[in-house]
Amino acid sequence: MTETQKAAASNGLDAVPVLELDPLIDDPATRIIVCCGAGGVGKTTTAAALGVRAAERGRRVVVLTIDPARRLAQSMGIDSLDNVPRKVEGIKGSDGGELHAMMLDMKRTFDEIVEAHADADRARAILENPFYQSLSAGFAGTQEYMAMEKLGQLRARDEWDLIVVDTPPSRSALDFLDAPKRLGSFLDGKFIKLLMAPAKVGGRAGMKFLNVGMSMMTGTLGKLLGGQFLKDVQTFVAAMDTMFGGFRTRADATYRLLQAPGTAFLVVATPERDALREAAYFVERLAAEEMPLAGLVINRVHASGAARLSAERARAAAENLDEGRIVDQGGGKTAGRGPRATSPETAAVPPMSEAAPTAEADTDVQQLTAGLLRLHAERMQVLAREQRTRDRFTALHPEVAVAEVAALPGDVHDLAGLRAIGDRLTMGRMPS
Numbered sequence: 001m002t003e004t005q006k007a008a009a010s011n012g013l014d015a016v017p018v019l020e021l022d023p024l025i026d027d028p029a030t031r032i033i034v035c036c037g038a039g040g041v042g043k044t045t046t047a048a049a050l051g052v053r054a055a056e057r058g059r060r061v062v063v064l065t066i067d068p069a070r071r072l073a074q075s076m077g078i079d080s081l082d083n084v085p086r087k088v089e090g091i092k093g094s095d096g097g098e099l100h101a102m103m104l105d106m107k108r109t110f111d112e113i114v115e116a117h118a119d120a121d122r123a124r125a126i127l128e129n130p131f132y133q134s135l136s137a138g139f140a141g142t143q144e145y146m147a148m149e150k151l152g153q154l155r156a157r158d159e160w161d162l163i164v165v166d167t168p169p170s171r172s173a174l175d176f177l178d179a180p181k182r183l184g185s186f187l188d189g190k191f192i193k194l195l196m197a198p199a200k201v202g203g204r205a206g207m208k209f210l211n212v213g214m215s216m217m218t219g220t221l222g223k224l225l226g227g228q229f230l231k232d233v234q235t236f237v238a239a240m241d242t243m244f245g246g247f248r249t250r251a252d253a254t255y256r257l258l259q260a261p262g263t264a265f266l267v268v269a270t271p272e273r274d275a276l277r278e279a280a281y282f283v284e285r286l287a288a289e290e291m292p293l294a295g296l297v298i299n300r301v302h303a304s305g306a307a308r309l310s311a312e313r314a315r316a317a318a319e320n321l322d323e324g325r326i327v328d329q330g331g332g333k334t335a336g337r338g339p340r341a342t343s344p345e346t347a348a349v350p351p352m353s354e355a356a357p358t359a360e361a362d363t364d365v366q367q368l369t370a371g372l373l374r375l376h377a378e379r380m381q382v383l384a385r386e387q388r389t390r391d392r393f394t395a396l397h398p399e400v401a402v403a404e405v406a407a408l409p410g411d412v413h414d415l416a417g418l419r420a421i422g423d424r425l426t427m428g429r430m431p432s
Helices: 003-009 021-026 043-056 071-075 106-117 120-127 130-138 142-157 175-187 190-201 203-218 221-225 227-259 273-288 311-323 359-396 415-427
Strands: 032-036 060-065 098-103 162-166 263-269 293-301 402-406
Touching: 021 043, 021 415, 032 043, 032 227, 043 060, 043 071, 043 098, 043 162, 043 263, 043 293, 043 415, 060 142, 071 098, 071 415, 106 120, 106 130, 106 142, 106 227, 120 130, 120 227, 130 142, 130 227, 142 162, 142 175, 142 227, 227 263, 263 273, 273 293, 273 359, 293 359, 311 359, 402 415
Parallel strands: 032 162, 032 263, 060 098, 060 162, 263 293, 293 402
Antiparallel strands: none
């Protein structure tokens, strides 16, 4: 047996538990599902498909996406998504099932936190501060932190009995879990403590302390950025001083929420080496953080209706056709087909529709068949490569339940497409 045949015949997933998603989304104890993984693996589509399926099975669902491409809004028939949940029409829900969707607005979420935890004058001073505007729009980790803030807000409202989260398209899937600690480290850092000191000391002594400290810490940075920048930073820190503890408290609370019963993590990947390597890292990190992993969803898995025909046999058949060793070049099957073939009347000039195939037609058929055989050989090689990649993951993590989702011929652009993905998600495994 060739290597390709061995790869096609073996199925490392047979010994791995099947990820059953319908029982997960039907369970009223399941309140949060977090879809995570590397970028470009279909997290947004998976989250949306689960939301549609759960709503049509009777759950009150909100899908929180961080995907800026707005594909989710289009597929749900909504002009645009923003920081406010929008009801999705066309959901065929039972028992009061509804679906809402929203797209995280990072800066608006940060503004809402300020407005909710500061008096009007202080909130205005913070929102108008240039340093705050820069921080809220582009500080590393802000998007991931605000996603967790918004998750905490949605859960506290208790308006929905299931929240599906599409995690940010970060460089690393681990950023979502690291964000609260990263922001906490920033707020607890020496730079922030130094900037908070003048507000606590007050007066000229405070400003003198600030100038000395900044000179010690930043050297020429102050000269490059100018005094106005330092003043903006100091004003921001002074206004935010009373809120820093709130950031840490809420981050810790959301982190505990992610660890609690009722939360389920779905790691999403494609059958590619890099995506499954990232998935393996995330599985290990979730275990280390004692967070509940439901299983692995492998998207865009390819299949073939003629899997018994190996790549080697398909290529050999194509070569035989090219060399003319299979096709009968003589009369062959066209000879002796009954009365019409031997009758003098029909032996003259047959109608064009019943004429014997010409040599040119034979050649065209051979070329077409050979091309199809080569395409099949390439497809079987893809299947074998994907299988080997999945087997490596399952060998490392045989305890992780796995669901496979067959690749669609095109993009998902409406509710029908999301339903089709939902059907594939809940099949569990593709037929061997």
